[in-house]
Each structure stands twice: as C-alpha cells, then as structure tokens.
Amino acid sequence: MSVNVFVADVSSGYADLMETVFTSAIVGKAWLATAAIVLALVQLLSAGRIYGKLGSARILSSRAAATVHRWSGRLAFLFTLPIVFHCVTILGFQTTDTRVAVHSVIGSVFYGAFAAKVLFVRDHRYPGWVLPVAGGTLAALLAVAWLSSSYWYFTEVRFGF
Amino acid sequence: MPSPTSKPRGILPAALFAVVTAVVVVLGIWQPFEPGGGDLEIAGGGDPVRGEALFAESCAGCHGEGGVGGGGGPSLVDSPIDEETATRTVLAGRGTMPAGILGGTDAVDVGSYVVQISGAVEGAVPPVAEEPPLGPAGEVQLTGPRLWGIFVSLAQPAGATWTIWLDGGAQDALRVGEIPAGQTTFADPDLGIGTIIDQYNRVIIGEQLQDFALATDELSEARITALKALIIGEGNPPGANSLVSVAGEQFAVFSDHTRFLVEARDEANLANIRFHSEHLVNIALGAPIADVDQNGEPTNPGDGVGLLGQDGREGYLPQIDAAAGVGTIAPLAELVPAVEATVADARVCGDIASVEAAGPCVNAIEARSAKLDQLWGQVPDAARASAVLALERP
Known part of the structure; x- marks a missing residue:
C-alpha cells in the first residue's frame, strides 16, 4: 500500500509529536481539550470580574482580571489548535452515532463562533450585551464539545496519559 | 479600528461566523490529512x-x-x-x-x-506471541462468616489498572475497587453491602468499563441458593440456621456423647455405655432412630436429621458436601468414614454384655474422637472457602 507521502508525513509527524508527551495522539487531544475547558472556566470567572458580577468574591483587580482574561483566552485558543488539526483534517466530519454527530456539528461551528466573538471584542460599536453573550455561547460550545469527546473518552475508554 | 461613531454592520459577524464555519466543514469533509483517505491505494x-x-x-x-x-x-x-x-x-x-x-x-x-x-x-501465519497472552484469569473468594467481603486473586499480574465490578442484573454494577498494574490481588473484608450474594451474582474484571470484561464469572441461582443454605441460612440472626451452623450443633452433641460414653466406661456403668452408644448411633444416622441398647425405648438427643443420614436420606455432612460442591470440602473425605467407623463401634458397644467386653469398642471411639473434632473444626472455613468464582476470559 502506498500512501501520499506528504499526508503520511504530516499526520505521522503530528502523532509522533503528541506521543512525545502522551501515550497516543487521541489521549493528548483529550487532555488539551481538558486544559482548554479549564481555561474557559477561567475566562468566565475573569469576565465576571471585569463586568463586576462576582460581588464580594473579587480576588483580582479589574485590570488584572482583564489581563488574565486575555491570556487565558490566548492559551485556550492555542490548546485547541492541535485538536482542530486532528479532528478536522484527520478524522473529519462524521455522523456515525449521536455523540459523534453532535461533536462534529459543535466542533464545526466553534471556530465560527470564536471568530465572531473576536470581532465583538475588537469592535466596540456593538451593544454591551453582545460580547458577554458571544463569550458565554463560545464557552457553552466548548463545554459540549468537551463533554462529547474528552469526557466520553475518559469515562468510557481510558483515563490516563 | 472602526470609528466609534459609525454604526456596526450587523451582517459582518454573521458572515464571519458563516465563512469560518464553512471552511471548517469543508476541511472536515475533505480530511486532507487522513492517511487512509482518498490517497489510499492498495499496492x-x-x-x-x-x-x-x-x-x-x-x-x-x-x-x-x-x-x-x-x-x-x-x-x-x-x-x-x-x-x-x-x-x-x-x-x-x-x-x-x-x-x-x-x-x-x-x-x-x-x-x-x-x-x-x-x-x-x-x-x-499469525505471529505467535512469545509468551502466553496475559490475562486476569484467577478467582474471586467471597469472604467472612456472612460473605460480606471479597478477595480477588489473579493468575498473572494485572497488565494495567484493572477495575473490579459486581453485577446483579437487576441493578447497576457496583465498582468495588482496582488492582494496580503489576499486582495480582485485591481484598476488602466488608464491602458495606451485607451478604454480597443477596444482591450480586457476577464479578467482572475490566479496564475502565464493566461492559468490556477481561475476565468474569457468574454464580447460578442454584449455586447462590446452595451457598446461602450452607453458610448464611435464612431468618434472623443470619447464619444461625445455616447448614454449617446446625451441623456444628449436632456435631457438638455427638462429641458430648462420646465423652459421656468414655465416662461411663471409666465408671464401669454398663447401662450408660449401652445408652450413650445408642445415642451416638442415632445422632449420626438420624431418623428412623434405633433401639441399639434394646431397652425397649429408642432415644436420640439430636434433631433427627443425623450427621450421615440413612436409607437414602441425606444427613448434614452429605448436605454440606452437596451444597459446597461434591468433593470441595476436603476434610469431609476423612470425616465421613471416621463417623461411620464410630457408628460401627457404637453399635457394638450399644449391645455389649459387660463393661470388660466394651473396652475395645469404647477405646476405639475415644481414640478417634480427637481426630473427629479436628476434622470438623476445618469444615466451616472450608465451606466458606467454597464461595468462590473462577474468573475466565469472556
């Protein structure tokens, strides 16, 4: 069997890279997604602080919360890049069962929602409620994507590195 | 940066969302880096x-x-x-x-x-593994006087962290614990659920998920009934009327009358030698009881079931043997013939004409009594040890 050398090299190189840290690429993907979901939680909390919705539970100043929010967002985005490479370009859009179909749909719209949210961050002419709604929607999409993949993998297949 | 005074274009976010999503979907359908995708070619x-x-x-x-x-x-x-x-x-x-x-x-x-x-x-030719496949075949021993605990013993060390579940069919599987990689045993003397076989009949060893068993075994309904009769009994308090418990009481009576017979010999009391010999025979054989000493009144201080039974009716020892699995309780192999030998000697002593003549049969019963007590002492533990599941690969 001959396989397109470039394709094989790229996907194999990706798998090798993941396997320098994890036992397999899929395990690495599950943990990166978990890191992203934790950072999404940080995003929600820091956004709550920025909007003054945390009441007396204020650990950070509003300025520090903004810094935390920006960097946790950048890191979370970074963590999702290997995932999207694996999911989209290697595994592809699948509908073999409900879980996989839900994950495929949510995963597909996630980056669209992310792009729109970034636009709302950069363009201050939109109504004040738009940005938190966009951020919340993005966090919810990530949560569903994580539940239908990493959580499923950890609870139904294998929990470990 | 757009001018803060100009109005935002409502269509822009929607368009951005649609374009990016479309790109992802197209990539997802194309799967450009799927090695087994369109570029795959059998050669x-x-x-x-x-x-x-x-x-x-x-x-x-x-x-x-x-x-x-x-x-x-x-x-x-x-x-x-x-x-x-x-x-x-x-x-x-x-x-x-x-x-x-x-x-x-x-x-x-x-x-x-x-x-x-x-x-x-x-x-x-399929490659032959250099070593036999590693598998968790082994056994699960239900432990304790009322089978509240388990002891899992694998034939080979666990290849990864293997999890132990109990399954009862009618309810969700119960996760009991784990055997770490490289280990072979797991023990918990009390799972906190009472008698395990009241709720669960199957043990599963698997990796993460009980639906994918590496090894398993199941107790049949008949086996559970037999184990309950043997070890647990019915009613309150649990275990009080189990076969092991009730047989133990009868065995104690048998031992008492052995002692009474020896005392009668020492006291040169012929009537009592005959009388207690009759009791030994009837405690061992149960109903119908015999008038061994021929005094016109057959007597039996036992419960009538007998340790051995007779005429096709099973006494306690054969019942225990059957409930545990014939031949499972090793001490019974010696105990049953020893009781039969005592019965034979007691028949002689029960109809003996003089104290002097009773000497050999009483001496033989006395000499055998310590061994009988020792053998019976091993039976309860051996009976509980029969509550075992043999793990096998599904």
Whole structure:
C-alpha cells in the first residue's frame, strides 16, 4: 500500500509529536481539550470580574482580571489548535452515532463562533450585551464539545496519559 | 479600528461566523490529512512487523495480545479483513473504538499487521506471541462468616489498572475497587453491602468499563441458593440456621456423647455405655432412630436429621458436601468414614454384655474422637472457602 507521502508525513509527524508527551495522539487531544475547558472556566470567572458580577468574591483587580482574561483566552485558543488539526483534517466530519454527530456539528461551528466573538471584542460599536453573550455561547460550545469527546473518552475508554 | 461613531454592520459577524464555519466543514469533509483517505491505494502493504509492535502498544489493551480478544474489544484473529478497511478502522474508529488512536504510517502498519492475524492473506501465519497472552484469569473468594467481603486473586499480574465490578442484573454494577498494574490481588473484608450474594451474582474484571470484561464469572441461582443454605441460612440472626451452623450443633452433641460414653466406661456403668452408644448411633444416622441398647425405648438427643443420614436420606455432612460442591470440602473425605467407623463401634458397644467386653469398642471411639473434632473444626472455613468464582476470559 502506498500512501501520499506528504499526508503520511504530516499526520505521522503530528502523532509522533503528541506521543512525545502522551501515550497516543487521541489521549493528548483529550487532555488539551481538558486544559482548554479549564481555561474557559477561567475566562468566565475573569469576565465576571471585569463586568463586576462576582460581588464580594473579587480576588483580582479589574485590570488584572482583564489581563488574565486575555491570556487565558490566548492559551485556550492555542490548546485547541492541535485538536482542530486532528479532528478536522484527520478524522473529519462524521455522523456515525449521536455523540459523534453532535461533536462534529459543535466542533464545526466553534471556530465560527470564536471568530465572531473576536470581532465583538475588537469592535466596540456593538451593544454591551453582545460580547458577554458571544463569550458565554463560545464557552457553552466548548463545554459540549468537551463533554462529547474528552469526557466520553475518559469515562468510557481510558483515563490516563 | 472602526470609528466609534459609525454604526456596526450587523451582517459582518454573521458572515464571519458563516465563512469560518464553512471552511471548517469543508476541511472536515475533505480530511486532507487522513492517511487512509482518498490517497489510499492498495499496492503491497505496510510494515506488519512494525505494526505488531504498535499494536502491542496501542491496541492490545482492548483487542488482547496478538489480537486474540479478551480485553473488551473483539478478537481480530480469524476474522478476515482487507488492508484498506483495517487501516481506515484504525484511523476513523468503529463503534466504541475511538478514532485517531494511531495516525499516519503507524495506522497503515497496524492495518497491515491486522490483516496478517485476521487470516485474510492466504498462507499468512499469525505471529505467535512469545509468551502466553496475559490475562486476569484467577478467582474471586467471597469472604467472612456472612460473605460480606471479597478477595480477588489473579493468575498473572494485572497488565494495567484493572477495575473490579459486581453485577446483579437487576441493578447497576457496583465498582468495588482496582488492582494496580503489576499486582495480582485485591481484598476488602466488608464491602458495606451485607451478604454480597443477596444482591450480586457476577464479578467482572475490566479496564475502565464493566461492559468490556477481561475476565468474569457468574454464580447460578442454584449455586447462590446452595451457598446461602450452607453458610448464611435464612431468618434472623443470619447464619444461625445455616447448614454449617446446625451441623456444628449436632456435631457438638455427638462429641458430648462420646465423652459421656468414655465416662461411663471409666465408671464401669454398663447401662450408660449401652445408652450413650445408642445415642451416638442415632445422632449420626438420624431418623428412623434405633433401639441399639434394646431397652425397649429408642432415644436420640439430636434433631433427627443425623450427621450421615440413612436409607437414602441425606444427613448434614452429605448436605454440606452437596451444597459446597461434591468433593470441595476436603476434610469431609476423612470425616465421613471416621463417623461411620464410630457408628460401627457404637453399635457394638450399644449391645455389649459387660463393661470388660466394651473396652475395645469404647477405646476405639475415644481414640478417634480427637481426630473427629479436628476434622470438623476445618469444615466451616472450608465451606466458606467454597464461595468462590473462577474468573475466565469472556
């Protein structure tokens, strides 16, 4: 069997890279997604602080919360890049069962929602409620994507590195 | 940066969302880096030797060493499959098998190896594992006077962290604990659920998920009934009227009358020698009781069931043997003939004409009594030890 050398090299190189840290690429993907979901939680909390919705539970100043929010967002985005490479370009859009179909749909719209949210961050002419709604929607999409993949993998297949 | 005074264009976010989503969907359908995708072409094969090593590392946990199954996933041996399908399955997953466990040439090599072991290639000989497949076959002992605990013993060390479940059919499986990789045993003297066989009849050892058993065994309803009768009994307090408990009471009465017989000999009391000899016979054999001493009144201080039984009616010892599994309780093999020998001697003593003549039969009963007590003392533990499940690969 001959396989397109470039394709094989790229996907194999990706798998090798993941396997320098994890036992397999899929395990690495599950943990990166978990890191992203934790950072999404940080995003929600820091956004709550920025909007003054945390009441007396204020650990950070509003300025520090903004810094935390920006960097946790950048890191979370970074963590999702290997995932999207694996999911989209290697595994592809699948509908073999409900879980996989839900994950495929949510995963597909996630980056669209992310792009729109970034636009709302950069363009201050939109109504004040738009940005938190966009951020919340993005966090919810990530949560569903994580539940239908990493959580499923950890609870139904294998929990470990 | 847009001017803060100008109005935002409502269509822009929607358009951005639509374009980015469309790009992702197109990429997802195209799958440009799927090694087993459109560029796949059957022309010889991957490297099955490398595939074997990768398989052992990434696939054997579910499909077993050499793909023989037993780890939750199906056996791949003797299930002919072509190389493209095998490689695509490694890449894209199938059923509960997740996609992307391996990628690139790794998947191709594993696919090639799977074809070999599947028997699809004429003349291909499945690689023979150098060592026997590692499996958790072993046994699970239900422990304690009322079978509240378990002791799991594997024949070989766990290949990974293996989890132990109890399953009762009518309710959710109960996760009991784990056997760490490299270990062979797990013990919990009290699971906190009372008598285990009141709720659960199956033990499953698996990796993460009880639906994929590495080893399992199940007690039949008849076996549970027998174990309950043998060890637990019915009613309150539990165990008070189990076969082991009730037989123990009768055995104590038997031992008492052995002692009374020896005392009668020492006191040179012929009537009592005959009388207690009759009791020994009737305690051992049960109903119908015999008038061994021929005083016109057959008597029996026991409950009438007898240790041995007679005329086709099972006494306690045969009942215990049957409930535990014939031959399972080793001490019974010596105990039953010893009781029979005492009965034979007691028949002689029960109809003896003089104290002097009773000497040999009483002496023989006395000499045997310590051994009888010792053997009976081993029976309750051996009976509880019969509450065991033999783990096997499903």
